[in-house]
Amino acid sequence: MTTETFIDLEADARVRADDRGHVFHSWSAQALIDPLPVAGGEGASFWDYRGNTYLDFSSQLVNLNLGHQHPDLVRAIQEQAGRLATIQPSMANDVRGQLAREIAAVAPDGMEKVFFTNGGADANENAVRMARIVTGKRKVLSMYRSYHGNTSTAITLTGDPRRWANEPADGSVAHFFGPYPYRSPFHAASPEQETARALEHLEQTIILEGASTIGAIILETVVGTNGVLVPPPGYLPGVRALCDKYGILYIADEVMVGFGRIGEWFAFQAFDVVPDLVTFAKGVNSGYVPLGGVLISDAVASHFDTVSFPGGLTYSGHPLACAAGVATFEVFRRDGILERVRDLGDRIVAPRLAAMAQRHPSVGDVRGRGLFWAIELVKDAETREPLVPFNAAGADAAPMTAVAAACKKAGLWPFTHFNRVHVAPPLVISEDDLIRGLDIIDRALDVADEAIA
Incomplete structure (x- = not known):
């Protein structure tokens, strides 16, 4: 060694x-x-x-x-600590606002607002909360082969065995099979057939669970811990089309694959699709100080213009974390x-x-x-x-x-x-x-x- x-x-x-x-x-x-x-x-x-x-x-x-x-991230945290170590989220802060602006700048048009959290699990919790309030529908669909976090709704959304010991938690979650060409649950013979059959299965799940009860579908853009499952061609646009057809919001869980992991700012940008809500954490500042968040479409964000959003965290958008996030954007651009x-x-x-x-x-x-x-x-x-x-x-x-x-x-x-x-x-x-x-x-x-x- x-x-x-x-x-x-x-x-x-x-x-x-x-x-x-x-x-x-x-x-x-x-x-x-x-x-x-x-x-x-x-x-x-x-x-x-x-x-x-x-x-x-x-x-x-x-x-x-x-x-x-990384020296740039360490320096950013040190300089921010010397200037303003922390401030509550209800106040405006320069690095918090700058990081939100940087995130919105690399997102698709029509996604201008960011709600900051402390990590990925609470990002998913709050994205689901937003979807439920905006649609007035409580049920959420997620894949069996997935991981979305260990808080109450997030662990219920999770499909892998870590969910088992934590049940029951959130009773308004149902699971479905996602595409997995190597071990196709649909007996598909090609990636294209996998996409078609997986979408047919998802639509049948929506119908049987009741489209009028489903507020959101949450997907890891590329399934992470549970297999590095890259969606086959057309699958994510097909999910988007089903969400539009049945009045369901599409939440992209980018906690693991966002911020460069597959060579894109957000992984969904490689698959010709735009979600309604995008959750992130991990790579936004490499975890130097805990940070996560929800990137919100303008249509969803506008719902809360005159209606209070019922959620918050003491350390949401912590200045030390956001300073490292701003530095992350600088490094990404400078170093290609x-x-x-x-x-x-x-x-x-x-x-x-x-x-x-x-x-x-x-x-x-x-x-x-x-x-x-x-x-x-x-x-x-x-x-x-x-x-x-x-x-x-x-x-x-x-x-x-x-x-x-x-x-x-x-x-x-x-x-x-x-x-x-x-x-x-x-x-x-x-x-x-x-x-x-x-x-x-x-x-x-x-x-x-x-x-x-």
């Missing part, structure tokens, strides 16, 4: 002891985890107290778009981040993953755009049986655990979920580090091949 000169075993022991003694971790059985004490990071890498450095191929939680300790992401995705990641698929019998499918990809691992390429079962844990997940361990041993911190390895490095990663990381994954897939041999 690559080593740093930074070694402090006493600090490692102290951080570990404090964590194990006093920190209660999310999504975890507390006695069964052993979190890595992290000492620092820079760019696309971070390191521990024992001299080990890791390429961050998950951008932490797919939020660190501009990498660790969007163009860079598209180039690296097309020129390096796509062909390298295609070659891995040819070389490794355990690779069933590769898919993605920009710097957001999934490698789906299988036991059998013909039957497409997953390498590990859906929602596998413990011994059932051992083959994927071994793949992740091989990556970490070689100096790469991977993003794995169920039977997939995701590729989501910081957008500022160097070309050499991107290639080195893909090489590490390539070698780690030998472990998966051995598991099915």
Whole structure:
């Protein structure tokens, strides 16, 4: 493993002891985890107290778009803290207004207002609240393969197994099957057929759930944690058409894929569609200070011109967070981040993953755009049986655990979920580090091949 000169075993022991003694971790059985004490990071890498450095191929939680300790973002936070550390959201603030103006400037025409939140879950909560008030209809549809957050309505909208233990929560949510060409729930033979059948299924769901009861449909533009599922041609415009036909608002969840992840300011801009509401977080300022928000169409925003919006947060549009967001826009433009992401995705990641698929019998499918990809691992390429079962844990997940361990041993911190390895490095990663990381994954897939041999 690559080593740093930074070694402090006493600090490692102290951080570990404090964590194990006093920190209660999310999504975890507390006695069964052993979190890595992290000492620092820079760019696309971070390191521990024992001299080990890791390429961050998950951008932490797919939020660190501009990498660790980006000097422009750090400087913006420092300067803002020295000038005005915080101010309540009911007052006007220069960096809050500037960031809202910057976001609206890269959005489609007719989307001028931004409601700031503290993160993605409360962005989705408030977008749904807006949709329900404006339409007068409470029900919301979302996909089974999705994640929208862990607050009450957001976790109900979520389709993956994290929802199960939190039910019942919001009783006005119904789920439907989205397109997934590799594992088509509609037995489609082509992407075009997948689109047609998925839209037919969605329309039948709308009819059976009652269009007069449905206020919104919420979709991750590209499904994130649950598969990096890029919508097939025509699907999102088809959803837009159904929303218009039945008087339903379309909410695009861009929390994970917004702000450059696939090479666009907003991912929906790559699919010829305009939503009514757009939720964001993560990449808007790389999570340096918590920040999320809802980009609101003029038609929705105007409803609240003389009607009070019943929602708010103490730290909405926090100046330190917004200062980092303004700096993010400056870096993106100066350094050509969007163009860079598209180039690296097309020129390096796509062909390298295609070659891995040819070389490794355990690779069933590769898919993605920009710097957001999934490698789906299988036991059998013909039957497409997953390498590990859906929602596998413990011994059932051992083959994927071994793949992740091989990556970490070689100096790469991977993003794995169920039977997939995701590729989501910081957008500022160097070309050499991107290639080195893909090489590490390539070698780690030998472990998966051995598991099915």
